[in-house]
Amino acid sequence: MARGRTRARRRTGRRIAVAVAVLAVVVGGLYVGTALKRHGDVVSAQPAGAPSARTTLVRRTDLSDSRALPGTLGYGAARTIKGAGKGLITRLPEPGSTITRGKPLYWEDDQPVMLFYGGTPVFRTLDKAAVEAGASGTDVSVLADNLKALGYDVGPEPRGKRPATGTEKAPGTLLTSPLLDALKRWQRDTGQQQTGTLAVGRLVVLPGAVRVGAVKAQLGDAAAEEMMSVTSRRKSVSVTVDAGDADLIRQGDEVSITLPDTREVPGKVASVSTTVQGGAGDESDPSGENTPPSSQVTVVPVDSAAVKGLDAASVRVTFTTQTRENVLTVPVGALLALQEGGYALQRPDGRLIPVKTGLFTKGQVEVSGAGVEEGERVVTAS
Structure with missing residues (x-):
């Protein structure tokens, strides 16, 4: 009897639990449905409007196009020095040393071989016999110019006689006795044999002062062999530039070196x-492959002290290849390509302004045209 009452109570408890669960579902459904309806009423209550357009101003400014290219910092192209004397090398300079005008580059048979600046090497003996023969030429001009630069009085510098045809250039400076006297004084002051004669191999003529690079020769080698390589003493950056871009670069242009x-x-x-x-x-x-045509551009730091601690390094050089001053500009995203060709700008009211484009750089474009004005607001995509 007691067992029957217990089963009845359990069935009654299950019915109550089910009823409560059903009620909760119904009430929850009514709440969710009401909330959704309200949300829908709010969304549908918003009027459908036109999408907002982003706008920008037409500005007047300067535009410049820059290009960064890899370069190599160093002392420039090396030049091999080969003697012209018949003796032996008895002394050589230290790598990295600087040789200037009138200073010895190396020693042959214990006699210094000096550096002179110029473009023509001494290719013959310059002595009294040459004076009597009326010798003249650009090698004589090199001798006279360097002795004058070193502070010696070389006397009058007559020009050589022009060839009879009159079509060739004058053959440089005429060799004179006062010039040979100045040579003899310089030889005395620099510890050379005072001969007043300049023989082939006693001078090395180069465009300017040099820095000694790799020394190849050893003491006792013949002076007529390769001895060393020299470079400019000023550091520079060599940059390979596409041949088409090289036309936009001019000597003296300012650049930035990173x-x-x-x-x-x-x-x-x-x-x-x-x-x-x-x-x-x-x-x-x-x-055998066709590489793109290119040219070499040489760049020098304005302040050599800024690269004092670097003998060689990979750098980047930024060139300003084009400049437009006081021009109207807009973001590139403001341009509209017209179906019939060309470009236009769009005012916020939808009207179009035909424009001509100029320089494109850094997301901006130069524009011009009869209908475009500074300060005008136009539609842009970016």
Whole structure:
């Protein structure tokens, strides 16, 4: 009897639990449905409007296009020094040393071989016999110019006689006895044999002061062999530039040089090579592949002290290739390509302004046209 009552109570408890669960579902459903309806009423209550357009101003400013290219910092191209004397090498300079005008580059048979500046080597003996023969030429001019630069009085400097045809250039300076006397005084002051004669191999003529690079010769080697390589004493950066871009670079242009430690130092373009390498038919390309035509640009730091601790390094050089001053500009995203060709700007009211484009750089574009004005607001995508 007691067992029957217990089962009845259990069935009654289950019914109550089920009823409570059902009630909770119904009430919850009514709440969720009401909330959703209210949310829907709020969304549908918003009127459908046109999407907002982003706008920008037409501005007047300066535009410049820059390009960063890899370069190599060093002392420039090396030049091999080969003597012209018949003796033996008895002394050599230290690598890294600087040799200037009138200083010995090496010693042959214990006699210094000096450096003079110029473009013509001494190719013959200059002595009294040559004076009597009326010798003249650019080698004589080199001798006279350097002795004057070193502070010696070389006397009158008559020009050589022009050839009878009159079509050739004058043959340089005429060799004179006062010039040989100045040579003899310089030989005495520099510890050379005072002969008043300049023989082949007693001078090395180079464009300017040099820095000694690798020394190849050893003491006792013949002076007529390769002895050393020399470079400019001023550091420079060599940059390979596409031949088409080289036309936009001029000697004297200002550049920025980024060093390996990320420092930026100012520089200037020293030279732009007129020799184009690569391209179709370039016989210097051993691979036989047509590499893009390129030219070499040499850049020098404005302050040599800024690269004092670097003998060689990979750097980046930023060139300003084009500049537009006081022009109207907009973001590139403001341009609309017209179906019939060309571009236009769009006013916020939808009207179009045909424009001509100029320089594109750094997300901006130069624009011009009869209908575009500074300060006007136009639609842009970015």
